[in-house]
Structure formats: C-alpha cells, structure tokens
Amino acid sequence: MLFETLTVEAGGHPLQLSAQRAAFDPQLKCLLIADAHFGKDAVFRAHGVPVPAGATAGDLARLDALIAAYRPDSIVFLGDLLHGRESLGSETMQALIAWRARLGSVRVMVVEGNHDRNAGLLPPSLDIETVFEPWVFGPWALCHYPQAVDGAYVLAGHQHPVYVIASRADSVRVPCFRFAARCGVLPAFGAFTGGFVVNRSNDDAAIYAVAQNRVIAVRKPA
Template sequence: MEALTIDLNGHALVLSAERAAFDPHLKTLLIADAHFGKDAVFRARGIPVPVGTTGESLARLDSLIAMHRPESVVFLGDLLHARESHADETLAALAAWRAKHRELALVLVEGNHDRHAGALPAAFGVDVVKEPHRRGPWALCHHPQTVDGAYALAGHEHPVYRLATRIDSVRLPCFRFAARAGVLPAFGAFTGGFEVNGDARGEALYVIAGERVFPLSDRSKSTIAAS
C-alpha cells in the first residue's frame, strides 16, 4: 500500500491507502470509525452477513503498524459498532490483536456508537477521552468541528467521492481537508459512506483508489510535501 505525505497547516501528515493517517513527529496513528464487530451486530439482529470483517480490519491495522512503527494509536470514535459487538468472536479477535501490540498506547476519542456499545474490558488498556482531545497541533475529535488554536481532525462522516462516466460510477473513500478542520475516511471494512461531491468546494480532497492515495483537486496538489 502506498502513502502520501501532505503539509497541513505547517505540519506533516501521512495519508495511507489503508484509510488512516500518521503523524511522523508524534509517532501517532489515527484511525476513524473502525466499527469493529459490525458484522456480529447484523447477525445478532437476524441479518445474514459474512464473518470476518473485523479480522480484515485488524490485518490492515497490523500492516499500518508494521509500516509506520507508531508509539500510539488514536481511534477517532466509533471503535465498536453496538452492544452486540461484544460477541465472543469479536472480543477474542481484538484480544489476540492487543496481545501482539501490548507496547502501543491506545486512545479512544468517544464517538456516538461508543456510548451505545459500551467500553471494552479494562484488560484491553484503552484510554477513553472526550472530544476535542488535544495532541500536538491537532484537536482530535469524532464529530467534525472547528477548535480554537488547533487544526481539528475527525471522523463520523465516512466521506466518499463518486467518480462517474456516462455508463458507470464508483464510490471511493477520501480524505477531506478544509482551512481549519479535516475528516478521515472510515477505517472499518463494513461501513457505508457519505458522498462529498458538491459539498467540498474549497477543500483539499485525497481519494483512495486501490493501493494509491491521489489528490483530486489543484488545492490538494498544492499541499503535497512529498510522496
């Protein structure tokens, strides 16, 4: 998977095709809207969906950790999807992942789904904080917003961009950055998306297509520091 480093208000931020961002100065990996256990929620509510989306997401998280070697991971809300996410198979997968990464500090900026899902057991060692959570130049949030004296990074929206021809179209996850706040794509493998076409004028957009992140607009291109 490729990554693209941009300059965001004078600070480097690495955008990954794995739908995450990394601050190389703070050595912090940022993950929005993992929605772990969403497949278990659907099955518990009588909707037959395949098993394994949580495992797929955790494998991508492993790849990001191997690539960036972070000291901490901050989840920008909606770590779990709902109370049924506490199903045995989901908790077992999360526990096995945590056992491999005991050295990592984990922080959850509480989102709307987290309040309904309930906290993970204390043994997982996740520090739950309220938004905005200040870290370096960032105000880390779940809900998109502006914060005085910091650049806000959030999730919640699951932004996607629709690329279309006369006969076909595709919805691609994207990063969107305005003057004072930005939104990361949903990390989870089993999430929908909010189309930002026509709603992102004046913003820098970075679209994920396969294993690449590429700038969609001239403003995006002007913010690239290196690739």
C-alpha cells in the same frame, strides 16, 4: 511499505495519508484511525441480518500491516471503535484482545464516538484508554465529530466521506480524505461501512481519494 502513502499538510503540519484509509503523524509517531466499527457484522447478525462473518478479522489484518509499516508509538481511534453492544461479544472481543496483546507498550486511545457510547464500556483487559473530544495532542484537536476548535487543527471521523469517480458509462464510490481550512475528516477504516458523498461540497476543501491502493489528489488545496 506495501501500500502507497501521500504526505500532505493539514493546518501547516505534515500528515501521511495511507491507501489503507488511515493517517500517520511522523513527528508524533501517531497512527490515526477513524470509524473502525469493529464487530458491525456481529451486530447485524444479532438482529437477524445474515451478513457473513470476517469483517473484523480483515480490518485487524490491515491494521497490523499499518503498524508494521509505521511502527507507531501511539494509536488513536477517532471514535466508533466498536459498532454496537453486540460488538462486546466474545468473538469480537477475543480478536481485539489478541490484537492488543501483540502491540506491547504501544499506547492506544479512542476518542469516544456515538457508537462507542451505545456499545458501552470497554473491558479493562483491552487496555485502550477512552478520551473525550476535543482531545488536544500535539498540533491536533482529535475529535469524532467534525468541528472547529480554537488554537488547533481538528482531525475527525464520523462522516465516512466518499468520492464518486464517474465516466459516461459507469461510476464508483471510493473512500476519501477531506481537509478544510480548520478541520480534516478521515475515511472510515472499517470495510463494512457506508459513506457520505462529498463531490458537491461547496467549500475549498482538499480531497484525496483512495483508489486501486493509491491516494490521489482529486481536489487540491485552494
């Protein structure tokens, strides 16, 4: 495997955290991705913001590496697969359809997020199922919005959690995984995204930061 993983327990169940900002359930053989925001660069350019192209291609290359490493039976996007309606444009869709074709029989689902609703219906040629939260799969309640669900441990996205690593002279924001007693939040997978700083969260959530291609426990479970 070309990147580091760290196995943790979430709600009493094993979950492998990847330095590529994804999680893998080794029992279900399910790859979990939050907040890919494919086509966000196209949305910005459509609104006159001259950002460079290429974010979607780079994110799909990382996703291909994860698939090659884990060989999942299924892939679930925890909402915000696309960023906006302009993400349905030909360039982004052609890249996604070509990526989906490479997967063959792997089942792919997206838990509808707020950006997915704004983007509109996925074309049937993409062969990605849309499900609605909370979608129970094995021990998990898979959601876009962090929440509590009776009888299951929630895995969600939406918040784009980041952790600030600071010295006296400098600081850097890095993506992180955050696991509270009943809900875990994955970092945004998309490279072209912002983040919500969780350093000062006043609960006992465990935090695992992604830094220099490693997953580091910066706050361990209580």
